[in-house]
Amino acid sequence: MQLAGNASEAVYCSFGHGLGIVSEATDRRAALKISLRQVSRNREVELAQNALENLAGTGFLAHRGGDPLDYLLRNLASHEYPDLSADIIRKGVRPFGARIPDLLVMPRYEPIQALTKTGDEALLNGFLALIYGHAMLWSIGVEQRDISAESLIVNPENGKPKLCDFDLSNYRNFNTGILAFIALELLSTLAMEGRVPRLYRHEVESFVAVLIWVAFRYRDGVLISNPPLGDWIKGRYSECRSGREKTYQVIERNLELEPKQDRISPESKLWRIIRDALGQMFKVDALRTVHKFDFDDADPGSEEALKLQEKIEEIDGLGYIDTLFAWQLFKSAQGREVASLLQTYIGGPPTQAGMA
DSSP: OEEEEEHHHHTTOBTTBOOOOOSSOOOSEEEEEEEEEETTSOOHHHHHHHHHHHHHTSSGGGSTTOOGGGGBOOOOEEEEOGGGOSHHHHTTTSTTOOEEEEEEEEEOOEEGGGGGGGOHHHHHHHHHHHHHHHHHHHHTTOOOOOOSTTTEEEOTTTOOEEEOOOTTTTOTTOOOSOGGGSOGGGSSHHHHTTOSOOOHHHHHHHHHHHHHHHHHHEETTEEOSSOSOGGGGOSSHHHHHHHHHHHHHHHHTTOOOSSOOSSOOTTSHHHHHHHHHHHHHHHHHHHHHHHHHHHHHSOTTSHHHHHHHHHHHHHHSGGGHHHHTTSGGGGSHHHHHHHHHHHHHTOOSSSOTTOO
């Protein structure tokens, strides 16, 4: 729901309840987000506020362009409505699944495809900034696990990208979100049953999926006519996975997507960077598979098993960041700056750590 007027005028309009004091005054248009929060989960506004407070004391601000606070959404006001709980309805179908309406007021932002208005470099730099901000959040324990075209937005005043939708943060075995952007490994029956943990490397793959979606379907911030990738948004997760795998194979083989379009071609820099990112991810995935097979064959508790387990945990954890430094995306001036920041705060030397 979108409101006219400024944000301070908007906060007293819902169900006749006041939302409290607005955290900042703004003349920008405001937007409302209404969700049904499961009572067992933290409120999104609390997770975002904790992230702001934790980041503020880290010293990240000392580096030029290294302030992760720039990539966090500012909530203007919020309010819960426990008297409108869906508990009565849901008890009969899903015990302990009570949900409470939760309303957030925030400045109005543009969708991530708005970055295509200013060219491919702006798009790539925007994704570099988001990958950096997202990694910094994970480094302080705020594990945002819902990277999609809906959770990446842009401040129209300065073009800076933002992360939003923190309601699924820190839920490792809660595999939900927009299927078109969920990592391929999670588009399986076991994962849908919550039996495959959602890891940092999965969210990196989601960033790449969103980049592909935006790069191939939008120009000047607008959806192109007859856009490709329609098979990404079919109903079942198995169909979505099949469509994504087909797209990845086409990109890897430098073939034309169907339906054909002139937005991006195999000769373009953007295509080459996307193709390289896919190749680097698949290379690490294959290496992890080898490590896992070797680990299963090793004697339990042996030195070999312990070393293999350490390598697997490195790939599954934030150590995966070290593998990003080999991407072409991180070879630009902006990419090298982001790599330096990630190396300083999270990773090891800018080599292919975790690949050996």
